[in-house]
Amino acid sequence: MALLEVEDLRVEFGSEFAPVVAVEGIDLALDAGEVVGCVGESGSGKSVTALAVMGLVEFPGRVRARRFAFAGRDLLALSEAQHRALVGKEIAMIFQDPLASLNPCFTVAFQLTETLRIHGSDAERASARLRRARALDLLRQVEIPDPEARLTAFPHQLSGGMAQRVMIAMAIACNPKLLIADEPTTALDVTVQAQVLELLLRLQRERGMALLLITHDLAIVAETAQRVFVMYAGQVVETGAVPQIFEAPKHPYTQALLAALPEHNRDRSRLKAIPGVVPGQHDRPTGCLLHPRCDYAVRRCSVEWPALAGPPGSEARCHFPLDAAGRPTHGWRPRDSCDRRQR
Amino acid sequence: MSEAVSAVADDVAPVRIEGPWREFWRAYAQSRGALLGLGLTVALILCAIFAGVIAPHPPYEQYREFTLTPPAWQAGGTKDFILGTDPVGRDILSRLIHGTRLSLLIGLISVAISLSLGVVLGLVAGYVRGWVETTIMRLMDVMLALPSLLLAIAVVAILGPGLINAMYAIAIVLLPHYVRLARAAVIAEAGKEYVQSSKIAGAGPLRLMFSTILPNCLAPLIVQATLGFSSAILDAAALGFLGLGAQPPTPEWGSMLADALEFIQRAPWVVTFPGLAILVTVLAFNLMGDGLRDALDPKLKR
Numbered sequence: 001m002a003l004l005e006v007e008d009l010r011v012e013f014g015s016e017f018a019p020v021v022a023v024e025g026i027d028l029a030l031d032a033g034e035v036v037g038c039v040g041e042s043g044s045g046k047s048v049t050a051l052a053v054m055g056l057v058e059f060p061g062r063v064r065a066r067r068f069a070f071a072g073r074d075l076l077a078l079s080e081a082q083h084r085a086l087v088g089k090e091i092a093m094i095f096q097d098p099l100a101s102l103n104p105c106f107t108v109a110f111q112l113t114e115t116l117r118i119h120g121s122d123a124e125r126a127s128a129r130l131r132r133a134r135a136l137d138l139l140r141q142v143e144i145p146d147p148e149a150r151l152t153a154f155p156h157q158l159s160g161g162m163a164q165r166v167m168i169a170m171a172i173a174c175n176p177k178l179l180i181a182d183e184p185t186t187a188l189d190v191t192v193q194a195q196v197l198e199l200l201l202r203l204q205r206e207r208g209m210a211l212l213l214i215t216h217d218l219a220i221v222a223e224t225a226q227r228v229f230v231m232y233a234g235q236v237v238e239t240g241a242v243p244q245i246f247e248a249p250k251h252p253y254t255q256a257l258l259a260a261l262p263e264h265n266r267d268r269s270r271l272k273a274i275p276g277v278v279p280g281q282h283d284r285p286t287g288c289l290l291h292p293r294c295d296y297a298v299r300r301c302s303v304e305w306p307a308l309a310g311p312p313g314s315e316a317r318c319h320f321p322l323d324a325a326g327r328p329t330h331g332w333r334p335r336d337s338c339d340r341r342q343r
Numbered sequence: 344m345s346e347a348v349s350a351v352a353d354d355v356a357p358v359r360i361e362g363p364w365r366e367f368w369r370a371y372a373q374s375r376g377a378l379l380g381l382g383l384t385v386a387l388i389l390c391a392i393f394a395g396v397i398a399p400h401p402p403y404e405q406y407r408e409f410t411l412t413p414p415a416w417q418a419g420g421t422k423d424f425i426l427g428t429d430p431v432g433r434d435i436l437s438r439l440i441h442g443t444r445l446s447l448l449i450g451l452i453s454v455a456i457s458l459s460l461g462v463v464l465g466l467v468a469g470y471v472r473g474w475v476e477t478t479i480m481r482l483m484d485v486m487l488a489l490p491s492l493l494l495a496i497a498v499v500a501i502l503g504p505g506l507i508n509a510m511y512a513i514a515i516v517l518l519p520h521y522v523r524l525a526r527a528a529v530i531a532e533a534g535k536e537y538v539q540s541s542k543i544a545g546a547g548p549l550r551l552m553f554s555t556i557l558p559n560c561l562a563p564l565i566v567q568a569t570l571g572f573s574s575a576i577l578d579a580a581a582l583g584f585l586g587l588g589a590q591p592p593t594p595e596w597g598s599m600l601a602d603a604l605e606f607i608q609r610a611p612w613v614v615t616f617p618g619l620a621i622l623v624t625v626l627a628f629n630l631m632g633d634g635l636r637d638a639l640d641p642k643l644k645r
Contacts, residue, residue, distance in 0.1 A: 054543055081547070088545025101536040105558035115544045154363065170544070 003210050004030040004053065004178055007067040011045075011052050013060060020281045022048040022061075023234040027308075032177060033208040035201070037221030037242070039257070040231035043278040046214045049231075050180045053212075054093050055083050071177065089119045092171035096183040098163035102155035108166050109135055109151035112173060119174045138169040142199060161192035165199065172203055178210045185220065197224065218261060222246050227313075230254050233278050233289040236308065238316045248324040250316035252294045255326060288319070296320060296328045370638035377634020383627030391443040398437035399423070402594045406432040411610045427612045429603055435613065438594035439620050445595045446624060449510055449579040450572040456514035458568050461521025462557070468522065469529025470552050480526065483519035491516045495578055499587040506595070509588035513578045517571050524567050528560035562639035569632035573625040580621050596621050 009026040012019035023045040030036055040046050052063045055075065068075050070091065078086065095101045103111060112135035116124045124130050132151070139147035142165040155163060164184065171179055181200060185193035201224055204211045213225060221228050222242060229239040230253065238251035249255040256274045258264060265271045276293045279285055285292050291301040300319055308315045320328035371377055390397065400406075406424075410432040413420045420427060426436040464483075468476040486494065498512035532538065533556060541555045582588035583597025591598060596617040603613035 056539055056542065084545040084547065087543060091543075093540065093543050095536045095540060097536060101540045103537045103541065103555060103559065105561075118545055167540070170540070 002029040003032045003034075003071055004028065004212075005067055005069045006053070006065060009049065009052060009063070009065040009068065011048050011057055012062045012064075015060075019062075021234060023052070025235055025308075027236065028229070030178065030210045030212060032210055033204075034227070035204060035211045035213060035225045037225030037228040038212060038214045038231060039216060039218055039221055039228060041216060041257075041274075041278050043233075043280065044231040045234035046216075046231055047182055048234075050093065050182050050212065050214055053180060054091060055087055088115070089174045090176050091178045091180065092174070092176040093180040093182065094164070094167045094171050094184050097187045098160055098167050099155060099158075099187075101167050102158075102163055104155050106154070107151065108139075108153050108155070108158070112138060112151075112166070112170055115170060115173050134173075135169075138173055139166070141172070141203070142166070142169045143195075144169075160188050161196060164188060164192075164196050168196070168200065168203070172207065172209075175207065176209060178212065179204070180212045180214070182214045183216070184213075186215070186217075193220075218246070218257060219263075230257070233284075235289065235317065237290070237318070239308075240314045244314065248322070248326075250310065250314070250321040251318050252296050252322065252328070253290050254316075255322060256293075256295070288317075367638055371634050374634045374637055376630045377637070380627045380630025380632075380634060383623065384631055387443055387447065387624060387627060390440055391447045394440045394444050398434075398440040399425070400434040400437040402433065402438045402441040403592055404433065404437075406434070408432070411606065411613070413610070414612050417612075426616050427610070429599070429613050430606055430610075433592075435599075435616050438599060439596070439616060442594045442596045442599065442617070442620065443624075445506070445589060445593065446576045446579065446621075449506070449513070450575045450628075453510045453513040453517060453575045453579075454568050454571050456511070457517040457571070458521055458564065460514070461518050462525045462564065464518075465522040465525025466529055466552050466557060466560075469526040470533060470548070470556070476526070479522065483522045486515070487519045491574075492578065492581055495582060496585070496587060499582060504587045504590065506589045506593065509579055509582045512582065513575045516578060517575060520567060520571065521564065524563050525560060528563055529556055532556045532559045563636075566632055566636040566639060569628055569635055573628035573632070576628070577621065577625055 006026060006028040009023060009028070010021065011023040012021050014020040026045075026049055028049070038046050038049070048057070051057050053070075053075075057063050063076065065076065070086070073086065075083065075086075102108075106114075109132060113128070113131040116131045116134060118125075120131065120134070124134060136147055136151060139150060144150050144162055144165050150158070150162070150166075155166075158166065164187075168184075179200075184200065185196050188196060197220060200211065200213075203209070213221065215221060225242050227239065227241050228245050229236050230245075230251065231237065232253050238245065238249065238254050240250070245254065246258065249258060253274075259272050260274060262271060274293055279289060279292075285302070287300075287302040287304055288294070288297070288306050291297040294301065298320075304319065306317050306319045308317045310316050310321060316322075320330045323329050371381075406428060409421070409424060409428050411430055412424050412428040412432075414427040415422055415425045417427075424434050424436070426434075426439070428434055429438070464479050468479040489497075495509075495512040495516045498515055499508055502508035502511060529552075538551060538555055541551060546555060579588055579595070580597030580600070583595045583599075584601045586598070586601060589595030589598050591602060599617040600614055603610070603617075607614050
C-alpha cells in the first residue's frame with residue numbers, strides 16, 4: 001500500500017452549475033521514502049493538487065476523489081480536528097516564499113517550539129527547555145550558521161535562504177512521513193537553491209520521508225526525483241521514471257518543455273519557447289487541451305480528448321505518443337494537420 | 344561538502360540582532376513632533392497621577408471672597424490663584440490638574456472598551472467572512488453614517504447622563520473605526536502563507552485568529568487607539584459641555600467650560616484655560632499617534 005493514494009482527484013471552484021475546474025482526473029501514488037517530482041507551467045494545477053492533499057482547499061473550493069488516502073486513512077472522511085491532528089504531524093509542507101511563510105511577529109524560536117508544543121513528544125510538550133533544545137537541534141540539522149543567535153531572530157532579520165532553512169526545520173520538527181515542497185527554491189538565488197535542495201534531499205534520505213517536489217524547473221527534477229509527473233491545465237499529461245522521461249519524452253508537451261531548457265538552446269540566439277499560455281476558465285479548448293499549442297496537432301486532437309495510456313508507470317495523455325526518436329507514432333501523418341489556432 | 348558551501352554562501356556576518364523595541368524607538372525618535380507628543384503625554388500622565396500633590400488647592404474648595412479672580416499676571420490677580428478662580432471661587436489650576444485624571448480615564452476606558460470589542464468583531468468578520476461579515480460590517484456602516492456626537496447624545500439619552508455612561512457612549516461611537524481597521528488588516532493577513540503553514544501545523548481557528556493573525560494586525564490598531572484617545576477626550580468634553588457627561592461639581596474640562604460660559608465676556612480666563620487644556624491634550628495624543636504610525640506602519644517605513 002502506498003503512503004499517499006489519490007485516485008481521480010478533482011478540485012473545483014466557483015458555483016455548482018458553472019464550476020471552474022482547477023484540477024481533474026489526477027491519479028497519484030507516493031511510496032514511503034520516494035522522491036516524486038511534479039512539473040508544469042504556471043497555472044497547470046500543481047499547487048492546487050498540493051493544497052488539496054493538505055486539506056487547504058477552502059470553500060468555495062470543492063475537492064472530490066474516488067480515493068484520497070494517506071497511510072490507509074481516508075482524508076476526505078476525517079473531521080476537521082482529526083485532519084489537523086494527522087496533517088500537522090505526518091504531512092508537512094514548505095512554500096515558495098520563505099519570508100512570507102514565517103509569521104513576522106514572532107521569533108524563530110517561538111515558531112519552532114509552537115509546533116512542538118502541540119505535536120511534540122510527551123516530554124517536549126511538558127518542558128519548555130526541552131523544546132528549546134530541540135529547536136536548536138533542528139536549526140543545526142538544517143545547517144544554519146550560528147543557530148543560538150538565530151533562535152532569537154525575527155523573520156525579517158533572516159536572508160531568504162536562511163528563512164527557507166527555518167521553514168524546513170519547522171516542517172521536519174514532527175518527523176513527517178510526507179513532505180510536500182511547493183517550489184521550495186524558486187524565490188532563492190541560484191547558489192542558495194542548490195544548497196537548499198541538497199539539504200532537502202539529505203534530510204529526505206536520512207529520515208526516509210516521501211518527498212513531493214513541485215517545481216517548474218525540470219533540471220531540479222532531473223537531479224532529484226525518481227519519478228515525475230508532468231501536469232498541464234489541471235491534468236496529468238505524462239508520468240514516467242527519471243531519467244527515461246527526459247531521454248525519451250512521450251508527450252509533445254514534455255518534449256516542448258525540455259526543448260525550452262537553456263541547456264538545449266546553446267547555439268540559438270533565442271530560447272525555444274512554447275507559444276501561447278496555459279488555457280484558463282474561458283478559453284478551454286475542445287479535445288486535447290494542448291492542441292492549440294502542440295507542434296503535432298492534427299484534426300483528431302481538436303475533437304477527441306485523449307486518455308492517459310501506455311504501460312503503467314510510463315503513461316502519456318496523447319493520441320500519438322512520441323517514440324524514442326521524438327517522432328509521433330500511431331499512424332500520425334503531417335498532412336492531417338488542422339489549422340492551428342491563431343493567436 | 345554542503346556544510347562548507349553553506350558556510351561560505353549564507354551570510355555569516357557577526358550576529359548582532361537589534362531588538363524590536365530598540366528598532367521601534369529609533370524609528371519613532373526620528374520625528375520631533377512625535378517626541379513632543381510623547382513628552383506632553385508623559386507630563387499629563389504624571390499630572391494625573393500626582394494631582395493631589397501638585398494642585399495648590401483642593402478642586403472643590405470654594406474661596407467665596409475670591410470669586411472670578413483674574414490670573415496672577417493680570418491686574419487684580421493674586422499669586423495664590425495662578426490661573427484665577429471661577430464664579431464660585433474655586434482655583435482653576437487645581438481643577439484643571441484634577442481634570443487631567445478624568446480626561447485620561449475617559450480616554451483610557453472608552454478606547455479600551457471599543458478597541459477590545461472592535462478587535463474581536465473585526466477579527467471574526469475578517470476571518471469568517473460570509474454572512475457574519477456582512478451583518479457586522481453593515482451594522483458598523485449604519486453607526487458610521489450617524490454624526491458621532493449625535494450618536495453619543497442618543498446613547499447618553501438612553502443610558503442617562505453621567506460620566507460612566509458618557510464613556511460607554513464614546514466607546515460605541517469609536518467602535519466602527521476599530522472594527523473596519525481590524526477586518527481590513529485581518530483579510531490582508533489571512534491570505535498569507537504563514538497563516539497556511541500554521542494551519543498545516545495543526546492550528547485551530549481560534550488559535551489562528553488570535554495568536555497567528557492578530558499580532559500582525561496590531562500596528563494600525565495601536566495607531567488608531569492613540570488617535571482615538573484624543574477624539575474620546577474631545578467627545579467627552581463635548582458631552583460634558585452639553586451637560587450630558589460629567590455632572591457639576593466634577594472638575595471635567597468640558598463641564599468647566601459649560602459652567603463658565605456666561606462669564607466669557609467678563610472673565611475670559613474661566614473658559615480659556617480649560618479650552619487650552621483640551622487643545623494641548625488632544626494635540627499631544629495626535630502627535631504621538633502620528634509618530635507611532637510613522638514608526639509602525641510598514642508602508643511608510645524607510
